[in-house]
Amino acid sequence: MTQSVNLTLEDNIAVIEIANPPVNALSHAVRSGLQDAFRGIAENDAIKAIVVYGAGRTFVAGADIREFGQPPKEPFLPELINEIESCTRPVIASVHGTVLGGGLELALGAHYRIAAPKTKLGLPEVSLGLLPGAGGTQRLPRLVPVTKAIDMITSGKPVSANEALELGLIDQISGEDDMRAAGLAYAKALVKQGAGPRPVSGLPCNTPEDGLFDKARATLAKKARGQLASQKCIDAIEGAVNLPFAEGLAQERALFRALMDSDQRAALIHAFFSERQVGKLPEIKDVEPRILENVGIIGGGTMGSGIATSALLAGLTVTLIERDAEAVAKAEGTVSKNLAGAVKRGKLSQEKFDAIMAGHFKAGSDYDALAEADLVIEAVFESMDVKKEVFGKLDKICKPGAVLASNTSYLDVDEIAEITSRPADVIGLHFFSPAHVMRLLEIVVGAKTAPDVVATGFALAKRLGKIGVRAGVCDGFIGNRILATYRKAIDGAVLAGASPFDVDRALVDFGLAMGPFAVSDLAGLDIGYMTRQRLAATRDPREVYAEFSDKLCEDGHHGRKTGRGFYDYSGEQPVPNDDILGYISEERAAKGIESRSLSDQEIIDRYMAAMVNEAALVVEEGIAQRPLDVDVTLLNGYGFPRWRGGPMQYADTVGVDKILNDIKRFAEEDDFLWQPAPLLEKLAAEGKTFASLNA
Template sequence: MTAINPVTDLTIEGDVAVITLNSPPVNALSAPVRDGLYEGFKAAIANDAVKAIVLICDGRTFIAGADISEFGKERKGADLPAVQDMMENSPKPVVAAIHGTALGGGFEVALTAHYRVAVPSAKVGLPEVKLGLLPGAGGTQRLPRLVGPEVALNMVTSGDFVGAAAANKSGLVDELVDEGKLRDGAIAFARKLVAEGRPLKKVRDLQDKVEAARGKPAIFADFRKANARRFRGFEAPEANIKCIEAAVNLPFDEGMKAERDLFLGLVNGTQSAAQRYIFFAERQAAKIPDVPDSTPVLPIKKVGVIGAGTMGGGISMNFANVGIPVTIVEMQPAALERGLGVIRKNYENTAKKGRLRQEDVETRMGLLTGSLELEKLADCDLIIEAVYENMAIKKEVFAKLDAIAKPGAILASNTSYLDVNEIAAATKRPEWVIGTHFFSPANVMRLLEVVRGDKTSKEVIATLMQLSKKIGKVAVLVGVCHGFVGNRMLAQRQREANKLVLEGAMPWDVDRVLYDFGMPMGPFAMSDLAGLDIGWSKETSSSSTIREVLCEMDRRGQKNGKGFYDYDENRNAKPSAEVEKVILDFAAKKGINRRTISDEEIIERCIYPMINEGAKILEEGKAIRASDIDIVWINGYGWPVYHGGPMFYGDVIGADKVLAKMREFERTMGDDFKPSALLEKVAAEGKKLHQL
């Protein structure tokens, strides 16, 4: 065995050279890895005794992709294209031996080998689109030559992985070898190639599948049309499609140039920078400065949930999904029966779509136990209260839990706004109390705001953060304040949206601008979806807001076909003349002189105060870092990932420009726009908000 460099070895096994990479944790294509590959292939090709070459990786995976940390920095080491050229033009057959995941640049390296073998558990894929990129090392040009443009289009625009069996069937992998015997199997395959005199199969030279699609632009037009909604606002999917078009319509070298030009446009653009930032920010959110990884975590073997409504049911499903038994407590038998019925229906709908087996439905339902007695929660390790958002009710529940729950049980409140410290004070064990703000629907939404009370213990925090990951959530630790991070910032947008409608815009104007910005829907469409009458009471209604007036007119939202919008039988929305009259009459009654409001002002009024509020949240220490705020908004509110979250977007605009506009609005519209001291400091010092 010869050490090429610290991460690469070359072994000669008879007439086969084996190049082995070992660069933990995932053998990413860092400069040392590229150097090792280049020198390893150079040495193997120069050795007259070698008839074939195998590339394999130690550790848990094949090359899992590019080293993202190198993006935007001066490149060192061998160029990847130079490595690929040496592999592809080797006069000796090159076999890539794949285990774990061959992704992105790693899979592109494998595609430049003449042949590929894999163990059945391996996966391959080109997930660059998820970072706002495209495969920039020939992936878009070689892939359609192996599998055709239709399959290639799906792979590069979804970023989804392909299992080894499917890869073998489609021609991405030439042979499957037994688990645990990859090295021996790859060497045997290489010797078979030599013995049979098989040709050096250069993927770049394969033409049949791209020629068959040439002159058929409908392939691409139909694909764009079918996926228009999914790709809305994103630049990378269209760039990927153009690359596959180039593979079909251009010679290989010209296609490579098109791929390179499009790649450089993306990698130097704002969208990819935002998506790469979010990739790292999500991992950073799990790190709590004063709660080290060594903090003991508590075993959670049984969970209790109080409330079988929309939130309680969804929360319960998260735990049943990972095999943790749940006791669900309700006050009334009908409510409990209804809640369990909704859970079963959710699971059965998933099974109908083929994403769950029927036996799994029964297994998960078998983990759920309904009860009408709080005392049944006495043996639970974690109890999550999911009752109505009312402080008096929650304190009453926690006082009862304090007497029932076993010592060492974590008591959590699923609250959206309320003071977790006040809730904890209803118990004699505040160090065991924590907030868990799940987002609706709780079995679908990824975000979980974990709310740290003043006395919450570090062990409880560590347990919830780790447990969140187990149940598939992205957890962000936040401090106690009204609305925590997400809803506190949302309140800024809602206030301005309502004011804009009085001052001159219509609900559909505000919604259109925010939808075009990239949000899933605007604030008024969202209100209609949730129901305008949430928290509204006929007995106490005083016609003091447009929403109250609409509720008094029995305009409740989508549920009864009329809210801010009118809805047809398929719940398609259209602007309402009746609502327009309500708004005009209401504004006239308030003495408001309506004016024309530009799309630009709608963005500035709705988004800039959110950025400013985020700065206040950081100032007060209610979020650990700016990127945590962005993760909350990406995963909890549908903020477009290509804008990187409100704090990142603040830097795209420029903190100085946000500040100037806030000061202007403060002068003309009052204290709602008072700038954060931190925003002023960042602007003055020329720093970046998202790096705080």
């Protein structure tokens, strides 16, 4: 027995408490304590039933992440659960909170299950590139329909207690929150009924419909393109249906071990830990953020309204300022529509919606309404002159200590700060559109930004449910700076001979949800055009500048919003706009470029080499503090496939030397764009990885 597991007796019922705060993770101490408890119970014939419950806010929320990457120690969870299931007295799992992963597998090893009303139960291992490896794929389809087992395991999404009861995953929903008492009452009732053990492994597996597994594999091949774990989950569940339990369990374990050794598992674990590490910065350690309750927002367009929505959903009071009554009304309508969507999706109650619209949200055109705001976020047109004008007004109106933030996606935050008398209070907060949906928030720290202002930026990200990444000041910060470079690389691939449609197809096959040219259409081609025009005066004459995107814009084709861009949107489904091929052909001829065929692999190699090389510069210059900051940015703001872990993790996986060799190869075509970053050369020469810089 350990302090993490406590055994008491009450009326011949053994009560086992798991107490490993904060989430009762299945650490080695917990596993050992459970094994000791059950072995002790086996020697006591007076015990009639066993209740297992979790102390604190949850039952068991899964494995102990502190043990990830360490050699496993006995007792191993699969064998422990088998041992619990073989108990000769009824075992009741009395669960509450978030019963996830190994926690649910542990509950499945019990003979009966009772849950608190608000319990969530799920098997999210697929999100880490794994499958449930302690019997989850074998026991779940013996309790719930196979179709639902496939859905739960391949999506990782939990179900509510009510749905779990309806499915047969649990036996009862408790009428009280005290799960020790609820478990005891249920155990006593079972003993009185003479109920014995009911091992799930002994139940017949639900019979699936014909062709279900093939259909599921085909669906996931599209939905989870390129991902190994979801397909292996199907294999394991099919084994549960077709094999004796012991053989299915052995197959599950073999599949689990194969996934443990995969690059995808390593990448997903890297993403998981990086997102938990990204906000841990020496400069804000033990620094208290400023008070953050009243937020002002300047600008009620798509971005400003999205930021307002996100803040309101987080319980903040918001005052939005627009230029005139018409713009104010439009912004109010957008915010109301966004919040109504949250009500429809069950993310916001109707009562809270009414309260927000009645008092927590105000919109107007008078800057004086921001006099008491704790934080003001400017979200106006991406023009330095316009932003300076806004900050000049805010400097005069806002109270001392108010944080003044710009939502700029490219512009110099230090130049903006210097227009004020309080540059220490100025910070960049680069939200991604739609701001109430996208998780990434680049927190851009200026030369004079105070540490408590930086801490306030990270506190805001946490409150909004976003992932904050610290970025330094440069054109485009982390994400957009890297984007600008890899966009030049794929434009170069098009000039060399690929079509935009070849590029999009290759990169979608690589794992992107959308190809970069399709994304440009979605964002609006005029956005990139304006940025390129802003930088035209400083463009180096040695740069091989691709003009075909500009030509599209100048002819009035801005993407989806005008019906044509790289694709034609006039029909039910987008189709390639073949006009772009004419623009490209003319440009190749004008530049004297002889078109050649590019393989999908070369397109991918160009895309990744450019991304990694620029990211290495971003890290070397301190714009990103660590390589993991780059990975988190690209994963959460730019659609980089999570199962590849981010560009720096990808480089470590394929080899830093491989990326460097690709750059040298492409430099034979364009030695201005393809200049190796010194950091990349240093790591390759020393045989080191980007991960070595994440400490």
